[in-house]
Amino acid sequence: MNETTDEEVMNAINYDKLMQDEMKQAGKGKKLLLHSCCAPCSSYCLQTVHEHFETTVFYYNPNLDSEEEYRRRKLEQVRFLHETGWAELLDSDYEPEAFEAIAKGRERLKEGGERCKMCFRLRLEKTVQMAKEHGFDYFATTLTVSPLKNAELINAIGFELQEEYGVRYLPTDFKKRNGYMQSVSLSKEYSLYRQNYCGCRFSKRDGIRHEAPDSNE
Numbered sequence: 732m733n734e735t736t737d738e739e740v741m742n743a744i745n746y747d748k749l750m751q752d753e754m755k756q757a758g759k760g761k762k763l764l765l766h767s768c769c770a771p772c773s774s775y776c777l778q779t780v781h782e783h784f785e786t787t788v789f790y791y792n793p794n795l796d797s798e799e800e801y802r803r804r805k806l807e808q809v810r811f812l813h814e815t816g817w818a819e820l821l822d823s824d825y826e827p828e829a830f831e832a833i834a835k836g837r838e839r840l841k842e843g844g845e846r847c848k849m850c851f852r853l854r855l856e857k858t859v860q861m862a863k864e865h866g867f868d869y870f871a872t873t874l875t876v877s878p879l880k881n882a883e884l885i886n887a888i889g890f891e892l893q894e895e896y897g898v899r900y901l902p903t904d905f906k907k908r909n910g911y912m913q914s915v916s917l918s919k920e921y922s923l924y925r926q927n928y929c930g931c932r933f934s935k936r937d938g939i940r941h942e943a944p945d946s947n948e
Contacts, residue, residue: 746875746886747907754783754901757869763901764789764821764865766858766872770807771925774917775910776873776903781817784869788818791857793826794850796932801825807924814921821861829853830931842934843881850931852888859892859900869901876905876914879929 763784767773773788780786790808795801805822812818833853837846855872862870871889875882882904893900905911918925 744883744886746882746902746904749902750904754780757783760785761868762787762866763869763871764858764862764867765818766791766854766870766874767808768792768854768873768930769804769926770811770921770923771914771918772873772876773808774811774921774923775914776876776905777815777817778913778917779905779910780871780901786818787821787867788812789821789823789858789861791823791854791861792930793828793830793853794929794931795825795827796930798825798827800926800930803924804926804930811921811923821865823857823861834931834933838933842929843879846933848884848888851885852892855885855888855892859896859898862898863896867898869899871901871903873905875903876910878906878911882906 761784763780763786765773765776765780765786765788767776767788767790769792777786777788788808790805792801792804795804802825809820812820830850830853833849834846837844837849840846851874854874855870858872859870861867870892872885874880874885886900886902886904889900889902892898915925917923
């Protein structure tokens with residue numbers, strides 16, 4: 732197992748600070764398209780950004796293992812937005828074929844590897860495409876709120892897509908500032924359906940649970 736060196740820690744990018752700085756500089760009236768994987772993960776993220784941006788949630792998750800699960804999570808997302816008024820919703824169809832295309836040949840890979848990287852990019856690329864089409868100033872994702880997701884990888888993909896599409900990416904590490912546990916608290920407050928796995932059939936197969944201890948790393 733590789734140990735993190737002092738130099739690597741010193742050189743690590745603080746994506747939370749980048750987000751805070753960007754929000755201060757953005758100015759009034761800027762529009763953010765925030766990709767959401769589910770209502771519980773979106774809760775703290777929206778609480779953080781909605782006062783700084785005109786925020787719209789983009790619910791796009793072709794990785795979900797069934798249409799039933801997709802619709803259940805979507806209904807909770809709609810209810811949460813209705814109850815809080817923190818954002819509008821930009822919906823998308825359930826497109827499992829898009830996920831299966833990127834998963835093909837990668838079925839045996841472990842969670843967190845190349846298949847997950849491709850899945851992150853799939854959802855973020857669809858988000859930036861919609862952001863460009865609808866005239867948003869920024870795009871971002873709720874995925875970094877999870878202690879089980881690689882924020883450095885997700886942000887790297889976001890910046891690549893910023894260069895490719897010309898829409899500004901809002902860097903995030905929403906699990907900072909105790910964000911994950913705050914999302915748990917908000918989920919309880921609003922009685923949100925909180926699934927216990929990432930969503931794809933592989934995370935269910937491998938027993939990768941959505942719940943994880945709090946982490947500010």
